[in-house]
Amino acid sequence: MTRPYVVTNVTIIDAVRMISKGFVKVKDKKIVAVGEGEPQAEYGWERIDGQKKILMPGLVNTHGHTPMTLLRGISDDLPLERWLNEKIWPAEAALDDESAAAGTALAIVEMIRSGTTCFADMYHLNREGAAALTEESGMKASLSRGMIAFGSKKEQQEKLKTAIDYAKSCQSSASGRLRGAVFPHAPYTCPLEFLRETKAKAEEAALPLQIHIAETRKEVKEHETKHGLPPVAHLLEEGILTKGSLAVHAVHINHSELTGLKDNGVHVSHNPQSNLKLGSGIAPLPQLLNHHIPVSLGTDSAASNNTLDVFDEMRQAAMVHKGLEEEANATDAQTILEMATVNGANALGFSNAGFIEEGYDADFIFINSDQAHMIPRINHGTLVYSATGRDVTDVFVEGKPLMRDGRLLTVDEEKIRHEAMAASEKLADDH
């Protein structure tokens, strides 16, 4: 689809507006016009009929571990320690590059199907493969080689070098659709000295830092005991969390940490379903938003969710605080949609995506709104309170179709599902 095209007769919704019947023109990877009613005819342009569809920005998933898609459903309803010790770590130990690749491919299928156009992926296996597969799939991604730094100084140095090199290679991808990030796993799995060094190297290479932080109450307590400060405050003070860094989870944070995150321009990846399912807690989303901290949404891995559907994250993010605070307006659909689209794109370094607006990358999806659970009226709430990933029919990234009418165009779905099943059967702990 190298010809320019125009989507007509379509309902257009992004975080800031809604057009009940309009058009979107796409040329050279970009949205070149958006309007109400009928577009002017242009010679040689293809037409796509968007009737009974909603056209919205592609969703952005700012936290995940794609190889772990293979561990979906391996362990539900277990306390975190048992979940890790008895199920996840033994299963992860059995993963290798090949099975990790099968998990990443499965994740990519699921993400495209559910309307995600851009994602973050941190893991330690099959990194080159993940980059190649993402390029091939047509998606956008911020990729990182995760680092747990329990080893010797020498091992730490090697890990860091490999991680930096990998992130650099992603930054200079052929397609321009990849970004690289530096991801030390967490303050409790990386010594402070290692975090400092990681930050220095990341800055040197102009790479953003991402880190799991303040996920559980236990982590925060132990960090305070050891360092005299809770982890977010500590890493802010250390200059490890700075402008453009991504703090993942940030469930247990205090008021001064909220101010610190805001003042330092740190992004937060809010992972409501994973935080609930693992019993980690509930991040203070309304407070994060009141502090104007740029919050985006992440699914975390399918092992703690159990899907990669950002629509589910939107609904959960919107729902839980209304009940908790006993205020139906504790959250609103437009803000939630902003988190799942433009905030996500910004958090991952894609400053030109997330709106349906002239000059933005043509990253958008279609929702089939001609279904019983969507009618009789369409608005921002439809996307947050009624839609799921299973309502997505078409996905475009930089104008290129990755899915049309429910059919994946850039990856071999059947083969990928088959390989995921086979890889899962080989995992020793899956019995």
Added chain:
Amino acid sequence: MTRPYVVTNVTIIDAVRMISKGFVKVKDKKIVAVGEGEPQAEYGWERIDGQKKILMPGLVNTHGHTPMTLLRGISDDLPLERWLNEKIWPAEAALDDESAAAGTALAIVEMIRSGTTCFADMYHLNREGAAALTEESGMKASLSRGMIAFGSKKEQQEKLKTAIDYAKSCQSSASGRLRGAVFPHAPYTCPLEFLRETKAKAEEAALPLQIHIAETRKEVKEHETKHGLPPVAHLLEEGILTKGSLAVHAVHINHSELTGLKDNGVHVSHNPQSNLKLGSGIAPLPQLLNHHIPVSLGTDSAASNNTLDVFDEMRQAAMVHKGLEEEANATDAQTILEMATVNGANALGFSNAGFIEEGYDADFIFINSDQAHMIPRINHGTLVYSATGRDVTDVFVEGKPLMRDGRLLTVDEEKIRHEAMAASEKLADDH
């Protein structure tokens, strides 16, 4: 499909078991055999291939207002008082029997599509029509004519008589698939004297009582001020909530009320999404379950949800308490599935549904498990944490197919969607 049939090669999951590859035999509206592996051949039986499907009990939705499906999305993110005063009540005032019928029909389409086989429906309009349409659709339901008793004594008497007559007529439906219930709206909309009389008449007619109760903190506080007891304790003491009654919401209840509900055999309809979305609060589900109170799940109306998908209720019911209590095992998938199936059936007076077991009514659905977001492993968690109503392909009630391969067989979906859109456009407040 009056011939007996057998579903083969299917994964069978209900609240108490899972068979990875088995069969279910259906004859004369009943499940007559369930087993592992291949069934013995029987002459004249039809075969349905269940490969790559999960066969599970049909879901039961124990609370809703089907005509309000027409109000889906009319108002999101507004505080309860403004939601009611500015949006819902004016829109409801504009509803009539005809538009209510359009809403009920739309609800039935959505419910069948999302795997619900049995539902509760309380409203004050188009009751005969709702009964007729339910019969026609092939679904099971507990129907009631809701009563708000602000009027004169005479008006109250008339309302009560009409409601009792309606419930009786449902109890004696031709198909046997309907039940009737008596539904005084709430303690704050019905004087105590009216509730007493309603209960007396309901007992006389052997009809169960359902009531919205303890939905908001405000309601509970005002009830205590007026009557010296919180509403659940009060209605237990009054003998208005008794064995087989259905307390809807029960969000704000204290410890002695938990014991009272248990001791008196009262069912609870838990409506997690509606309670969250309206800012009502979060019902103490783990405590209800610890007290062995029979809890089932309800969507409430689409105006406060915004879908009628019981899969969404399952996931929400399972998720929120894990995070709140910071315990990943605060809930578990099997218990949640029990709530959505057998507990729901019992709550609505269908004692012979909710399990995939010999002798039970053949009320079951198929889930397409051959999808990226469901693999690589299937278990109870798949139904609670991965599946949505959009994954349902087939629905059977008493052995009769209501949906096959995504096609509705008993209702005219296109016509119903069209009529819902038209009815919605006529609502004055929809602008």
